[in-house]
Amino acid sequence: MNDKLMTLNLKIWRQKSAKHKGRMQDYKLSGVSPDMSFLEMVDLLNEQLVRQGDDPVAFDHDCREGICGMCSMMINGEAHGPSALTTTCQLHMRHFHDGDSIVIEPFRAKAFPVIKDLMVDRSAFDKVIQAGGFVSVNTGNPQDANNIPISKENADLAMDAAACIGCGACVASCPNASAMLFVSAKISQLALLPQGQVEAKARAESMVQKMDEVGFGNCSNHAECEASCPKGIDLSNIARMNREYFKAKFS
Amino acid sequence: MSTVNKSIMAYFTTSVGKKQIMALTGLALSGFLLTHLLGNFLILVGADAFNMYAHTLTSNKLIYVAEAGLALIFLTHLGLAFNLTVENKKARPQSYYTKVRTGRGATLASVSMIYTGLVILGFLVSHLMHFKFGPVYYVEMNGTQVRDIYRVVIDYFADPLQAGWYVLAMITMAFHLGHGFQSTFQSFGFNHNKYSPLIKKLGITYAILVSAGFAGLSVWGYLQSSN
Incomplete structure (x- = not known):
């Protein structure tokens, strides 16, 4: 089982707030199961960061079922990552390989200012x-279908x-x-x-x-x-x- | 200004309005290219036919109206292109650390429109300088003095560097037309499962044929002098 776990080199955009200047930061994350969703992989990283006393990576998520529209992230230069017709929450780590480098950035647009890290408004x-x-x-009784x-x-x-x-x-x-x-x-x-x-x-x-x-x-x-x-x-x-x-x- | 006029003026400043004006002016310029190319083919018939064609065209008083219209269309297309490029740049002030094309959308032609457009602008300036405002020789035809534009063309393309620059400029133009032509239809709201792929192919064929036509004439001009 354990030999299937992956170690990833992550490069993640960290930005304290809209007012702060952000930068890319490198993280090494091991113990990533191919069955994890992409967001669960970031959860794993955050657990590690919290244990170390560091600030976890802020990111948007809600239903994790691919229907709410909350999750975002540019993954290796593509919105919601490399799989077509897939939200980030429905993207699974089996699409990546042990030792891969993954760049994670927020959606970027003037109309979508960064709130913190990977969260945008x-x-x-x-x-x-x-x-x-x-x-x-006009409201009232519903019409006949x-x-x-x-x-x-x-x-x-x-x-x-x-x-x-x-x-x-x-x-x-x-x-x-x-x-x-x-x-x-x-x-x-x-x-x-x-x-x-x-x-x-x-x-x-x-x-x-x-x-x-x-x-x-x-x-x-x-x-x-x-x-x-x-x-x-x-x-x-x-x-x-x-x-x-x-x-x-x-x- | 009446409300209706105001609303129509607003059309020219919105994103959708601007893309439609881009499309309309682009389509008009594409049409001009075709007529220009067809006229140029007369050079293959011979010096007399080509000079007579050029003389007939330029001696008509309406040519000034046509030229002014063409200049207006070109400048509108150009001005909007700069305006849109600046606005689009502003819409993403912080660029991505890594950004890849999905491969299912944008093409080399679509992302390089402003650059291929700039090459066409540079080409147009040199083209007008060397031909329209270039050397003037006269030749007598049927008792009238007409400009020997045939000689200007042959002289110009005798230089392989100049002929080569024309070929390069036309290849660049093919990219510009390749995205532009099909884009026009989408901008005006024509998108159809069956016909849109055909329009895409038609646009690419048009771009290649027109550009190859002009480039071919440049090569032909060069070969005339080396014979």
């Missing part, structure tokens, strides 16, 4: 949602867009730190449904405006976002947002 996403990522409805007919095709596309967990990997991996995959998924999931079409124009305009305002970069169609997205959000959502925005302005 992603509330810029919340601001974009507040600008228009909702539908206004099939009251509003929706085509299977649109229902599927809206559901695909709604799979976005808002983790920010699109921003982190984009060479321009653009948030268009996230914003377009949020615009699409509503624009595709009749309930969302009423406010479609105002929504596209205000969400795009807010996205620019909070400091995200511009999209230049690299498609790194789509490649890094743990939920497989499709680039066609950005195309839809471009259409929706153009329609909002000129029709």
